[in-house]
Amino acid sequence: MSRSRVSVAVLVGGALLVAPQAGQAAVQDYTVTVDVNAHGADIADTMYGVFFEDINRAADGGLYAELVQNRSFEYDTADNAAYTPLTGWAPRAGNPQVVDDDGRLNAHNRRYLRLPLPGGIINAGYNSGIVVEKGRKYDFSVWARTDRATTPLTATLTDPAGTQLAAPVRATVRGAAWTRYTGTFTAQTAAITGRLLVEGGGVGTLALDMVSLFPKDTYRNRPNGMRRDLAEKIAALHPEFVRFPGGCLVNTGSHYGYDAPNWERRRSYQWKDTIGPVEQRSTNANFWGYNQSYGIGYYEYFQFAEDIGAMALPVVPALVTGCGQNRATDDPALLQRHVQDTLDLIEFANGPADSTWGRKRAEMGHPEPFGLTHLAVGNEENLPDAYFERFVRFRAAIEARYPEVTVVGNAGPDDSGATFDRLWQLNTDAGVDLVDEHYYNSPTWFLQNNERYDSYDRAGPKVFLGEYASQDNRFYNALTEAAYLTGLERNADVVRLASYAPLLSNEDYVQWRPDLIWFNNRASWGSASYEVQRLFMNNVGDHVVPSTATGTPSQEDRPISGAVGLSTWGTAAAYDDVRVSTPDGTELFADDFSGTDADWTNIAGRGSWAVTGGAYVQSDTAAENTMVMAGDTAWQDYDLGVKATKLSGREGFLLGFGVKDSGNYYWWNLGGWNNTQSAVEKAEGGGKSTLVADGTAVETGRQYDLRVRIRGRTVTLFLDGQKWGEFTDTQKVEPFRQVVTRDTRTGELVVKVVNAQADSARTTVNLDGAGAVDRSAKVTTLQGDPNDVNTQYTTPIAPRESSVNVATTFTYTFPPYSVTFIRVKTRSSS
Structure with a gap:
């Protein structure tokens, strides 16, 4: 489906906005005024890193170019329950065993492979296999010793079926002292599921450690x-x-x-x-x-x-x-x-x-x-x-x-x-x-x-x-x-x-x-x-050039609205006597869990919830964010009360209010962060931010009385009858932002504008104090659908370069959902 025909819903400031279809976007008008001859804050040479x-x-199997996984046989169930010392490896012949004894390579590299001969072992690298590119060189190395005078060793790059991808590397292992043996493969065939096979011939036992395969073509060709x-x-x-x-x-x-x-x-x-x-x-x-x-x-x-x-x-x-x-x-x-x-x-x-x-x-x-x-x-x-x-x-x-x-x-x-x-x-x-x-x-x-x-x-x-x-x-x-x-x-x-x-x-x-x-x-x-x-x-840029911009007209503040929710995080807890009422005491919802949980929906799809002993119990201490929801998402100006008891686990309670869905809600997180602090968090689009916090912890087995009072956009919270905290959520969401810096090397102003909304931003740019400007300015733009995600196969978000005619005052329309940099060369009027 063409992106130009898709309408996209985006949550902004608690309101669901819909990005208009192409050609239908509204236009907001802005003015950016730049004091060209003023010198704002100097920007440190270390600003971005x-x-x-x-x-x-990120390291092994990633930035570190080693292609062999578990090259030194040190994987352990202590690190990951799925690990063994042979994770990443499979026997090709014989009965290889990983041992930790006095024959080790050194005190820090303790485990090694004991391979009865003849025998072999094969490694598939990370993910689905070793990627081999035709014509590229790959450096092989291994530390080895033998209990015979000499033992032939062969290393081969193969595909899963055993077909060779390069001529084998051969070495003769000599004696009982650990020695490093090396060789280089030149790939004759490409593969994305390659394997490294290491084999020993003859009789006796071959010891192997630090089996390595590196592309020769590393960054800056560094070993x-x-x-x-x-x-x-x-x-x-x-x-x-x-x-x-x-x-x-x-x-x-x-x-x-x-x-x-x-x-x-x-x-x-x-x-x-x-x-x-x-x-x-x-x-x-x-x-x-x-x-x-x-x-x-x-x-x-x-x-x-x-x-x-x-x-x-x-x-x-x-x-x-x-x-x-x-x-x-x-x-x-x-x-x-x-x-x-x-x-x-x-x-x-x-x-x-x-x-x-x-x-x-x-x-x-x-x-x-x-x-x-x-x-x-x-x-x-x-x-x-x-x-x-x-x-x-x-x-x-x-x-x-x-x-x-x-x-x-x-x-x-x-x-x-x-x-x-x-x-x-x-x-x-x-x-x-x-x-x-x-x-x-x-x-x-x-x-x-x-x-x-x-x-x-x-x-x-x-x-x-x-x-x-x-x-x-x-x-x-x-x-x-x-x-x-x-x-x-x-x-x-x-x-x-x-x-x-x-x-x-x-x-x-x-x-x-x-x-x-x-x-x-x-x-x-x-x-x-x-x-x-x-x-x-x-x-x-080298320093900020002071500038101002007009803001986006704001919509009338809406009261916080939404249903109520109960949740846990790595904790078993029991909830009881949930009651929601209007400011005059009119009951909107009540559940003492003397019946079923038919009024509740598990919007998180996690946890083990059941009505037990007249309470609503979540018993899975491994589950995180087990949110269940009840009530009407249109509720506003209400009081919420609940009794909560921690049964076991590492944290406390999560009491939701203003709940819209699994990604948009407020919750009172009591005993969070491994029971070290408490906070009210606001979740939007799946991301959370903290609105108010303190160091309250939760005791196991004690029943707490939790009350939340919502009036407009102000929320007051009570713990066991005492006021715990209060906040007013009135921060403005401003989708149009800008800053201007000067690149002293090129003599250019860099006008940086972000338009994070569905509307185009028709903007008058005033370069106050500029005596003259070069007529043509370079423009770099990132623009796309707000839900675009770059992948291996498609990168919809990529820079586009163009130019625009400018003057000391000019108008530029910044497209919806865009980041735009305009580099303008100026000459001072002074």
């Missing part, structure tokens, strides 16, 4: 390097920094063991485990539920940042967990060791080649320092005081020895709330230079909060927006992110760094969505958000 975390199989197409897509963004290695990978150590031995696969992420020869590096359990090889280690991160012209920005653990965990490690000796490890990291990056850790860098091939200037301590900690107590220890030690390194603090896991406020207070009082904020919110939140940083203290710490995204991968999400970026640039004196997250996702291993770049074994493609990021990151 990327954040890499090994989530969604142990990056997958070229993914690296090139990242490089095409021209990021000014790379934040790594996480994220939640960094600060989950008390779960995995901050002080576990460095061969233990459930040890926290520690940089020293990731350097040196790859066969001597530890493997580890990944926070996101799979095994990580550390093939991409700190050396490779630094080198990759250097290769793409970006600043390296590592994150080290503060020994306080975040990401839904709440534990702090109190061992003073352990804390001091991690502080010293961080000092050693800076020496590894910046020390001379004759220093202890600088020598290790030089031995790996980089005698010159990497020039580290920024380092972050911690990530999304939920215990602000415990975190900050440890942060200042790291900061003092770093500043004493390396005063040139900026130490970055953080503001917790959300855009607001008690943790956020406390961390900002602590960072401000301590004079921290940069504070790392993270948030993933609904598209509407991004349209409502363009002015977020307008009111930040210009004399306080600067902001590093280290993780953010609108919660989907549609073009509408990218549009709202683009609108938000205009606010970041306008406030470039406060916001000094920003990076969308996550960066990468393997389409067969999706753990988090949205993501910037998607891939499988065969191809990679940028999302709509990628195209927005690339447009902004390649047209930053």
Whole structure:
């Protein structure tokens, strides 16, 4: 079906708007006035970067170009219930066994394969198989030893039927000492489901470890390097920094063991485990539920940042967990060791080649320092005081020895709330230079909060927006992110760094969505958000040029309306005595669960709900967001009451109001985030934003009385008869946003306009103070259906370039659902 004939419904500001068919769009009139000769905020050279975390199989099977899965036989059920040491492998002959004994390759690489001869074993790589391109070269290597004087070893690239794709690589394994054997395949046939077969002949036993297959054509042809197409897509963004290695990978150590031995696969992420020869590096359990090889280690991160012209920005653990965990490690000796490890990291990056850790860098091939200037301590900690107590220890030690390194603090896991406020207070009082904020919110939140940083203290710490995204991968999400970026640039004196997250996702291993770049074994493609990021990151400018714009006429504020809902998250709970009434006490709905649950609909399709013992019980402690709904979506100005009891599980209650459907509602989240805080969240289009929050936790077995009073757009909440909180949801959704910057190198103004609505925006642009302008201006546009999604096979959201005639005052009509950059060369009138 042609896109021009489709009407698309989009939720904006709680109202369902319908995008008109092509040729039927209404036109809104705007004026943008630019003070051409004024100088706004300078934009930092570090304004835009990327954040890499090994989530969604971003490293092994992704950016790391290794084609063999589980190359060192270290997979374990402790990392993933579906794993065994032979995951990724299948016997071809004989009875191969993975062992862990004194014959291991080294102390950090403990398991190896014992292969009775004659025998063989075959690996299918990641996803559906190894992609082999005709004419390309592939480097094979393996560490091996034998209990005979010599043993013939053959490696073959095949398809699933056993047909050879390249001439085999042959080697003779000699003796009982571990030795590395290498060879190169030249593919004679292409395949997308290739296999690597490794066979030993003769009799006796062959031991194998670190079985590897690399495309020779890695990014910048580096051994142990990056997958070229993914690296090139990242490089095409021209990021000014790379934040790594996480994220939640960094600060989950008390779960995995901050002080576990460095061969233990459930040890926290520690940089020293990731350097040196790859066969001597530890493997580890990944926070996101799979095994990580550390093939991409700190050396490779630094080198990759250097290769793409970006600043390296590592994150080290503060020994306080975040990401839904709440534990702090109190061992003073352990804390001091991690502080010293961080000092050693800076020496590894910046020390001379004759220093202890600088020598290790030089031995790996980089005698010159990497020039580290920024380092972050911690990530999304939920215990602000415990975190900050440890942060200042790291900061003092770093500043004493390396005063040139900026130490970055953080503001917790959300855009607001008690943790956020406390961390900002602590960072401000301590004079921290940069504070790392993270948030993933609904598209509407991004349209409502363009002015977020307008009111930040210009004399306080600067902001590093280290993780953010609108919660989907549609073009509408990218549009709202683009609108938000205009606010970041306008406030470039406060916001000094920003990076969308996550960066990468393997389409067969999706753990988090949205993501910037998607891939499988065969191809990679940028999302709509990628195209927005690339447009902004390649047209930053050196400083803001002050400008103003007229706003979009707003519709009359509508009262909050909707049905009621009950839900749980990883928790079993019982609800009773649900009552909904009008302000004068007229009953709209009541259920004491003395009968059936016929009035309730499971709109989430999850959980196990049943009327039990005169209550409505959800008993599945593994299910998340089990929303059931009752009542009329047109209800407004009502009182909701319910009694709730937590039976078991990790969180508390979720009481819904203003419920429209499974993606659009408000809920009172009591005992959320692993029972560490409570909040009212607003869900729109499946994404959520926080409206009010505190630190309330929920006790198991205690019955709570919950009351919600809705009047217009004001909501008041009562817990056991006491007022818990109140908010008024009146933030305006503004779909037309703009910012102007100057590129001093080219002498151009970059007029950046986002029109995130179904109407065209006919705009008069006044370049006040411009003596003259070049008549022709370059225009770059992203435009499409708000529900468009880029895929491997179709990329409807891609930049289109054109030109337009301009003057000191000109009119331009920005199309519906579009991001447009106009580069205008001006000459001052002064």
